[in-house]
Amino acid sequence: MKVTRRQFLKISGVTAATFAVVDLGFGLKATASEVKELRIKNVTPTPTICPYCASGCGLLVYAERDASGKFVKLLSVEGDPDNPMNRGGACAKGAAIFNLREIYDDQTGEQIPNPKRATKPLYREPKSEKWVEKDWDWMLDRIGERVKESRDRGMVHKEKIDDGSEIIVNRCENIAAMGGSGMDNEECYLETKLMRALGLVFLETQARI
Ligand code: SF4
Structure with a gap:
């Protein structure tokens, strides 16, 4: 019989757990009925990164879906052994x-959507204490306007060199760009291209925090 790595891990895990439980003198009936109740039983996991x-x-994501296959509720996420x-x-x-x-409600123990999860862009006016929901079109326009304003203010067009003459540098000194470690090669390439096109010289990555 050909045994995959995942089957091997399952078999060895169940065997070890069985010996441990028998050694401690527990009956296995209750354990077996608990296993039947596992929420991810019969749920096909979706692999993701x-x-x-x-x-x-x-990672393997276990989610409850309706008859049409639409996502209904997240059940569990775990490392992918394969x-x-x-x-x-x-x-x-x-x-x-x-x-x-998702989180578990402190009072009831019920699984509920995490109320701290932001699902829409939030905007806070300068000096305001309130966050206001905005749509993506508004938010992207605003980001574009602010980048343009800042860039115009911080652009250095010319610089004197040792012999006293001026050379064109077109360097933006008041904006920095920070890449994220979750970005792939193509995203890093595009971000760097865009930032260099804007004249930015301060580019960094947040590495793994
Ligand atoms: S944060 Fe990084 S190291 Fe941790 S599970 Fe995700 S990809 Fe792996």
Whole structure:
């Protein structure tokens, strides 16, 4: 019989757990009925990649879907044992990724959508204490206007060199760009191109935080 790595891990895990339970003198009936109740039983996981850092760990997402296959509720997220990057593991951030979307209510224990999750762009006026929901068109226009205003203010067009003459530098000194480690090669390339086209010289990455 050909056994895949995942089947091997399952078999060894169940065997070890069985010996541990029998050694402690517990009956297995209750355990077996609990296993039947597992919420991810019969749910086909969807493989995906952790969005946080450039390690690119593989994750398996278990979600409840309706008859049409539409996503209804997130059940669990875990490291993907078949992914060669992480082989089933996940760091603390990746392991807690379930809470990006869902949490358990302190009072009732019910699973509810995480109320702190922002699902729409939020804007706070200068000196205001209130965040206001905006649509993406408004937000992108505003970002464009602010970048243009800042760039115009901080653009250095010419600079004197040692012999006293002036050379054209067209350097923007008052904006910096910070890349994220979740960005892939193509995104990094596009971001760098755009920022250099705007004249930026301060480009950095947040690396893995
Ligand atoms: S944040 Fe953690 S789980 Fe996610 S890709 Fe990075 S190391 Fe992997």
